[in-house]
Every structure is written in C-alpha cells, then in structure tokens.
Amino acid sequence: MSKEQIKIALAGNPNSGKTTLFNAFTGLKQKVGNYPGITVEKKSGKAKLSDKYNAEIIDLPGTYSLFPKSMDEQVAQQVLCNNTDEDYPDVTIVIADATNLRRSIFLLTQVIDLNMNVVLALNMVDIATKKGILVNVNLLSEELGIQVIAINARKGNGIESLKQAIIKTIDEKPKKPFLDVTKIFKGVIEKANEIRGVENNYASFLALCRQKLSGEVLNRCALNQLCKQYEIIPERIQAKETVKRYKAIDKVIFSCVKKGAPVGKHQFTKKLDDLLIHPFFGYIIFLLILFLLFQAVFSWSAYPMELIDGLFTDLSIWTANAMPKGMLNDLVVNGILAGLGGIFIFVPQIAFLFAFIAFLEDTGYMARVSFITDKLLRGVGLNGRSIIPLLSGAACAVPAIMSARTISSWKERLITIMVTPLMSCSARLPVYTLIISMIIPADDFLGFNLQGLVLMIFYLIGFVSAIGAAYLMKFIIKSKERSYYIMEMPSYKIPDWKTVIYTIVEKIKVFLFDAGKVIIAISIVLWFLSSFAPGKKFEQIEQEWSGKADAEMHIAADKLEASYAGIIGKTIEPAIKPLGFDWKIGISLITSFAAREVFVGTMSTIYSVGDDNIQSIKERLKNVKNQETGEAFFTPAVGISLMLFYAFAMQCMSTLAIVYRETKHWKWPVIQFLYMGVLAYLSSFIAYQILS
Amino acid sequence: MQKLANLAIGTKGEIRSISDSDLEQKLLEMGCTPGEKIEVVRRAPFGGPVAILVSSYVLSIRKEDALKIDVKLLKDE
Ligand SMILES: Nc1nc2c(ncn2[C@@H]2O[C@H](COP(=O)(O)OP(=O)(O)OP(=O)(O)O)[C@@H](O)[C@H]2O)c(=O)[nH]1
Ligand SMILES: [Mg+2]
Numbered sequence: 001m002s003k004e005q006i007k008i009a010l011a012g013n014p015n016s017g018k019t020t021l022f023n024a025f026t027g028l029k030q031k032v033g034n035y036p037g038i039t040v041e042k043k044s045g046k047a048k049l050s051d052k053y054n055a056e057i058i059d060l061p062g063t064y065s066l067f068p069k070s071m072d073e074q075v076a077q078q079v080l081c082n083n084t085d086e087d088y089p090d091v092t093i094v095i096a097d098a099t100n101l102r103r104s105i106f107l108l109t110q111v112i113d114l115n116m117n118v119v120l121a122l123n124m125v126d127i128a129t130k131k132g133i134l135v136n137v138n139l140l141s142e143e144l145g146i147q148v149i150a151i152n153a154r155k156g157n158g159i160e161s162l163k164q165a166i167i168k169t170i171d172e173k174p175k176k177p178f179l180d181v182t183k184i185f186k187g188v189i190e191k192a193n194e195i196r197g198v199e200n201n202y203a204s205f206l207a208l209c210r211q212k213l214s215g216e217v218l219n220r221c222a223l224n225q226l227c228k229q230y231e232i233i234p235e236r237i238q239a240k241e242t243v244k245r246y247k248a249i250d251k252v253i254f255s256c257v258k259k260g261a262p263v264g265k266h267q268f269t270k271k272l273d274d275l276l277i278h279p280f281f282g283y284i285i286f287l288l289i290l291f292l293l294f295q296a297v298f299s300w301s302a303y304p305m306e307l308i309d310g311l312f313t314d315l316s317i318w319t320a321n322a323m324p325k326g327m328l329n330d331l332v333v334n335g336i337l338a339g340l341g342g343i344f345i346f347v348p349q350i351a352f353l354f355a356f357i358a359f360l361e362d363t364g365y366m367a368r369v370s371f372i373t374d375k376l377l378r379g380v381g382l383n384g385r386s387i388i389p390l391l392s393g394a395a396c397a398v399p400a401i402m403s404a405r406t407i408s409s410w411k412e413r414l415i416t417i418m419v420t421p422l423m424s425c426s427a428r429l430p431v432y433t434l435i436i437s438m439i440i441p442a443d444d445f446l447g448f449n450l451q452g453l454v455l456m457i458f459y460l461i462g463f464v465s466a467i468g469a470a471y472l473m474k475f476i477i478k479s480k481e482r483s484y485y486i487m488e489m490p491s492y493k494i495p496d497w498k499t500v501i502y503t504i505v506e507k508i509k510v511f512l513f514d515a516g517k518v519i520i521a522i523s524i525v526l527w528f529l530s531s532f533a534p535g536k537k538f539e540q541i542e543q544e545w546s547g548k549a550d551a552e553m554h555i556a557a558d559k560l561e562a563s564y565a566g567i568i569g570k571t572i573e574p575a576i577k578p579l580g581f582d583w584k585i586g587i588s589l590i591t592s593f594a595a596r597e598v599f600v601g602t603m604s605t606i607y608s609v610g611d612d613n614i615q616s617i618k619e620r621l622k623n624v625k626n627q628e629t630g631e632a633f634f635t636p637a638v639g640i641s642l643m644l645f646y647a648f649a650m651q652c653m654s655t656l657a658i659v660y661r662e663t664k665h666w667k668w669p670v671i672q673f674l675y676m677g678v679l680a681y682l683s684s685f686i687a688y689q690i691l692s
Numbered sequence: 693m694q695k696l697a698n699l700a701i702g703t704k705g706e707i708r709s710i711s712d713s714d715l716e717q718k719l720l721e722m723g724c725t726p727g728e729k730i731e732v733v734r735r736a737p738f739g740g741p742v743a744i745l746v747s748s749y750v751l752s753i754r755k756e757d758a759l760k761i762d763v764k765l766l767k768d769e
Contacts, residue, residue, distance in 0.1 A: 242720040489749075
C-alpha cells in the first residue's frame with residue numbers, strides 16, 4: 001500500500017512551544033528558547049503519522065493573529081492565508097499555551113474561519129496546573145467544533161493522540177465559522193468574494209483589511225473601490241472584528257476555564273523579577289552576569305585548553321617522528337596539524353560561551369534585558385528587541401542578524417543588522433585569547449583574573465562601538481515609520497538541560513567542522529605558498545648561506561620571505577606597517593577574510609614553516625623576534641592594535657551574505673564592509689601610534 | 693479616568709479605550725480589548741516601558757504608548 005503524503009503546519013502564538021513540538025514530531029533539533037520570536041523562518045521536517053500517512057511538518061514563526069506586524073509574522077501569514085502557497089497545509093495544528101488560552105484562541109479561531117482543517121494542541125498544561133488553571137478539554141472541543149488534545153511538548157506526552165486527531169481531520173468538511181463576518185459586515189464580504197473569485201469569507205475580509213495576501217495586488221483597486229462604496233475604513237473594520245471575536249472567545253473561556261488557587265511557588269517569577277528588573281539592581285545584575293561569563297571563559301577554560309594544546313604538541317612530535325622525513329611530513333605537521341591545533345584549543349571557551357547564552361535564552365531572562373534596555377536603545381535608533389540580536393551576536397552574527405526580523409520598524413531593524421557584527425563573536429575569541437595570553441600577564445587584579453578583565457574590555461569595546469555606530473546611523477537612515485515596543489514577558493522556566501547540552505555539542509561541532517574544513521584547506525594552500533618560490537630563488541638562498549654560521553635558521557627565514565606567501569605579504573606590508581603589522585600578519589589578515597578563526601591557524605602555520613622545533617602555538621609566537629630590534633615581536637602595542645583590528649573589521653563572508661539576504665540589497669553589506677574596515681584601520685593606527 | 697502611563701505599580705483597572713488606531717490594532721489582537729482587566733506590574737526606570745498584567749500574561753509597552761490608553765480604576769476587592 002502506497003503511503004499518502006500530507007502537509008501539516010504548526011501555527012500559534014510566539015513562545016507557545018511550536019518548535020518544541022516540531023522537534024518531538026520530526027526528531028530534528030531546531031532552536032527553542034524561552035522568549036517570543038525564536039523561530040523567524042519556516043522550517044520543514046518529516047514525520048510518520050501512521051502506516052497509511054506520512055507527513056511533512058512545517059514549523060512557522062509565532063504570530064498573535066493573521067494581521068502581521070513584523071517580517072517573521074508575515075512568514076506565518078503567507079503560509080496560512082494563501083492556498084496556492086507551496087507550503088499550504090492539509091491540516092494545521094494550532095498550539096495554545098494553556099496558561100494563556102484567551103490570547104491563543106484568537107489566532108485559532110481566525111484559522112478556523114479560513115476554512116482550514118484544524119486541531120488544537122493544548123500545551124504547557126503542566127504549568128497551567130501549577131498556576132491553578134483548569135481547562136475542560138472536552139467542553140472546549142465542543143464549543144470550538146474541533147478536536148482538542150492536551151500535550152506536553154517538552155516531555156513528548158500526547159503526541160500519539162495528536163497524530164490520531166490529525167488523521168481524523170484530514171478529510172473533514174468545512175465547518176461553520178467561529179465568527180461569521182458576513183453577519184457583521186452585511187453585503188460587502190460577498191461582493192469581495194466575487195471580486196477575488198473565491199468563496200472564502202474570512203480571507204476576503206482579510207483582503208478588505210488591506211492585508212497583503214499574495215495575489216491581492218490585482219484586486220487591490222476593485223477592493224478599494226468596494227470599501228469606498230460601502231464607506232468602510234479598513235482599520236476600523238479590523239478593530240471592530242477583533243473586539244467581536246474576543247467577545248465570543250470570552251464566552252468560551254468563561255465556560256471552559258476554571259481558575260483555582262495556585263499550587264506551590266507560583267510567585268517565583270514575581271520574586272525573581274523583583275530582583276532582575278529592579279530599577280537599580282537590575283542593571284548591576286546584568287553587568288555581573290556578563291562579567292561572570294568572561295571570567296568563566298578565561299579562568300575555567302584555562303586548564304582544559306592547556307591539556308588540548310599539550311595533546312596537539314605531543315601528536316605533532318609523534319607524527320613528525322613516525323612519518324618518513326620529507327615534504328609530506330612537513331605538510332602534515334607544519335601545515336595541517338599546526339592549523340588544526342589552532343582551532344581545537346578553543347573548544348572549551350566556545351563551550352562556556354554557548355552554554356551561557358543558551359542558559360540565558362532558555363530561562364526567559366532575554367525578555368527582561370530587553371525590557372530594561374528599551375529606553376537606552378531607543379535613544380540610539382535601536383529597539384528593546386535589538387538587545388537579543390546584539391547579545392546573541394556574541395556567539396555568532398549570522399543567526400543574530402536573522403533574529404532581528406522580529407523588530408517591526410524597518411529602520412530599527414536595519415540599524416540592528418548593520419551594527420550587530422560589531423559585537424565580538426565567538427570567532428574573534430581565539431584571536432583575543434591568543435594575543436591576550438601573550439601580552440597580558442596571568443595575574444590577579446583585585447582578585448579577578450586580569451586576562452579575563454581585558455577580554456571583557458574588548459567585548460565592551462564591541463558593544464560600545466555598536467551603540468555608537470547605531471547612533472550615527474539613526475541620523476543618516478531616514479524613515480517616517482513609527483516604532484513600537486510591544487513584547488510579552490514570559491514566565492521564567494527551568495531550562496531544559498537536554499536542549500542546552502545538545503545546543504553546546506551542536507555548536508562545537510559546527511565550530512570544529514565548518515571552521516576546520518576551511519582551516520585545513522587554507523593551511524594546505526598556505527603551506528604550499530610558503531614552501532615554494534618563483535624561479536630558482538630557494539637554491540640561490542641555500543648557496544648563499546652554505547657553510548656560514550647559523551645557516552639553517554637564516555635559510556629558513558629567507559626562504560619564507562622569498563616564497564609566494566612572502567611575496568603576497570610583502571606587497572601589502574606598506575599598508576599595514578603603520579598599524580604595527582609585518583608581512584606575516586598581513587598574510588593572516590588576508591586568510592582571515594575566509595573566517596576569522598583562521599587567524600590562529602595561519603599564524604601557527606606561517607611561523608612553523610621552516611621551524612624544526614615543535615612547540616605549542618603560544619610558545620612559538622612568543623619567541624618571534626622583531627627583525628630590527630631583536631626584542632619580542634608581539635609587544636603590547638602590536639597586540640592591542642591587532643585585537644582592535646579584529647574587533648572592528650568585517651572579515652566574515654557568511655555575515656555579509658546574510659545581510660544581503662535580509663536587507664535584499666547589496667548596498668547594505670557593502671556599506672557595512674566599508675565602515676567597519678575604516679573603523680578597524682583607524683583604531684589600530686591610532687592605538688599603535690600612541691602605544692609604541 | 694486615568695492614563696495607563698500614569699498609574700503606579702499595583703494599580704488595577706479596566707481598559708476603556710485606546711486613542712491611537714495603529715496602536716489599538718496591535719494591542720487589541722493581543723487581548724487588550726475594552727473592558728479587560730489590567731494591573732500595572734512593572735515600570736522600567738528612566739521613563740522606560742511599562743509592564744501590565746492582562747488576561748493572565750505580562751505585556752510590556754512603551755510609556756508614550758501607555759499614555760494613549762484610558763483606564764478606569766477598580767477598587768481592590
Ligand atoms: N513546562 C513546559 N515547557 C514547555 C512545554 N513546551 C515547550 N516548553 C518550553 O517553552 C519554551 C518555548 O518553546 P519554543 O518551542 O521555542 O516555542 P515556539 O512556539 O517555537 O516559539 P517562537 O519560535 O518564538 O514562536 C521553551 O523554553 C520550551 O522548553 C511544555 O509542555 N511544558
Ligand atoms: Mg519556534
């Protein structure tokens with residue numbers, strides 16, 4: 001028997017647990033978290049419903065209604081309101097947060113009125129029970145005329161019943177609407193149906209409300225004419241309908257939901273909020289949390305990092321001895337292993353960073369930070385919601401920029417997108433760490449790890465410059481659009497540890513494999529470029545030095561300089577000399593445009609070519625001498641200049657690509673690349689000139 | 693009648709009307725319908741947003757938007 005394939009869409013309010021259910025259904029691991037607006041694009045996955053049915057499940061961004069206010073909500077509306085959309089579902093599951101039933105049912109009844117086949121999944125019943133909220137599922141099902149299934153998406157309870165319910169719904173006939181718009185707006189809906197050529201009262205109503213349903217452009221004129229004829233103001237009918245709908249919903253809620261006394265510690269969220277969004281302590285705690293993060297990233301990960309570094313050094317020595325001497329040995333040890341060691345060593349730090357961010361996201365703290373920072377951020381042309389992209393930009397700018405979709409004002413969203421890459425992302429961490437460990441002593445300062453403090457200062461520099469850049473753009477980018485900050489504050493939840501751990505493992509994998517691939521490729525290319533030279537250059541050098549003192553060392557140094565890599569580096573050296581960089585750093589800067597993480601590997605490869613002593617990266621770089629003075633090359637001036645360059649420069653192709661995708665214009669990534677580049681060059685220049 | 697923005701934390705009331713059509717649109721669909729009971733639960737410092745409890749969830753809105761919301765005060769039962 002061949003299987004039937006059906007499409008299922010998951011719709012519901014933000015933060016109601018759609019993605020959690022999606023993951024339970026499909027076994028995939030899309031991102032979940034405890035604040036509204038995690039999912040910002042549709043994602044699809046496969047699930048088996050029964051022996052007869054297979055399903056393609058589409059997870060949608062959360063929305064409060066079919067009147068979208070921001071881009072993520074628009075994505076959901078596109079799929080639900082347009083039966084020619086490729087993802088138009090056969091069955092829609094609306095997920096309702098049982099603690100928030102009144103608001104959840106609003107969207108549900110809109111979907112019912114679009115004549116869709118709907119099942120209601122009642123989620124978060126566990127929390128509702130604790131709060132003393134009792135929902136009469138059978139009565140609710142009767143009142144709404146659809147099947148209602150209580151589930152716990154986190155634990156995966158109720159999924160089987162939900163599957164049964166979906167199958168029963170597939171072939172259902174259209175039911176009577178929950179709210180009959182033809183009765184409220186007599187005559188006009190039928191006319192709108194005629195113009196649109198479809199028999200769908202509610203869809204026609206939405207079209208009359210000037211909702212941008214696709215394909216409506218053609219009918220726009222005729223519909224506007226109709227509005228004029230009936231003296232209809234779209235905003236007014238939308239408001240009127242919303243109020244009527246809520247009146248009808250209130251009746252249902254009144255009969256189906258009973259509120260008893262809360263069980264246990266329902267005051268938890270309130271008590272915690274007294275502290276976390278306290279007018280004074282709220283900010284202190286926020287800073288303290290960030291401070292703790294950097295201490296953790298530096299001190300706690302120091303030990304595992306040393307361990308990994310030692311392992312790689314041992315592995316290199318072992319490989320160098322085990323393999324026959326020659327070119328291949330050199331390529332593996334000085335090219336590949338040197339490059340890979342430069343990335344593996346940062347796994348502990350990345351793990352701490354992502355663990356922290358995942359924890360903040362899953363507890364519900366993000367919405368609080370957004371609440372206490374809205375006023376400040378507005379002053380610089382951003383929005384309270386911008387803090388979420390900014391903070392998650394500390395992990396990676398790519399998802400962070402996408403999460404700006406929840407900001408409804410285009411100007412605020414654009415500025416958020418433009419400045420988010422200034423936040424120091426995890427790819428800068430290796431660069432910072434390496435340089436800090438060379439130029440800053442591992443002392444304690446007032447009882448804190450000094451290196452951790454310096455790291456925090458660099459993250460602050462990123463944040464402050466993002467705010468400054470936003471402030472300037474506020475005056476440059478013009479817009480008359482009004483901006484809003486309307487945000488639900490979810491109650492705190494204990495993080496789902498499985499999810500947090502999974503996120504960390506996943507991020508490390510991406511970090512290692514995605515960056516690893518690039519690094520191996522670049523290490524190999526780089527090794528070739530630095531091991532060969534045009535013409536007979538190398539032979540000349542060997543002849544020149546043969547028999548003289550310290551011949552080997554001089555030969556290696558001169559060979560590198562004469563090699564292809566040396567030629568490239570030397571070409572750009574004049575431009576970066578004022579920043580305190582030599583041609584070897586120049587090569588690293590170039591390779592960093594593939595990805596910033598490559599920096600450490602490149603440095604490590606360049607400095608190990610021709611060096612027969614196998615050392616850890618840090619040792620190797622510490623021993624580099626300035627050719628002119630004979631002192632250590634990495635002075636504080638060079639180090640700080642280099643860190644500033646990495647803090648500001650836009651060296652990430654993926655970010656530029658996502659900025660193009662989100663803004664739909666090449667102008668923005670170009671401007672971003674240029675302004676960040678200028679900022680990087682100038683700040684490095686000034687810092688080096690002052691410090692040296 | 694009072695403006696929501698001027699209410700102290702802990703004040704309870706009933707939404708009467710929202711005097712801005714664009715804002716009204718957005719708040720209505722989130723359940724802030726006329727007659728709905730609300731309570732002011734938080735106020736961010738420096739004239740930041742106001743958080744209200746409405747149909748059993750906490751919603752935050754900007755202060756100047758809260759100025760456009762008329763509220764009828766309710767006596768504590
Ligand atoms: N206690 C409890 N928590 C749940 C349940 N289902 C989901 N959650 C949690 O609720 C939060 C929100 O879940 P998500 O799946 O990200 O919600 P979403 O609807 O996809 O949210 P958006 O993508 O922002 O629209 C997460 O912290 C989940 O772990 C449940 O049944 N019980
Ligand atoms: Mg989601």
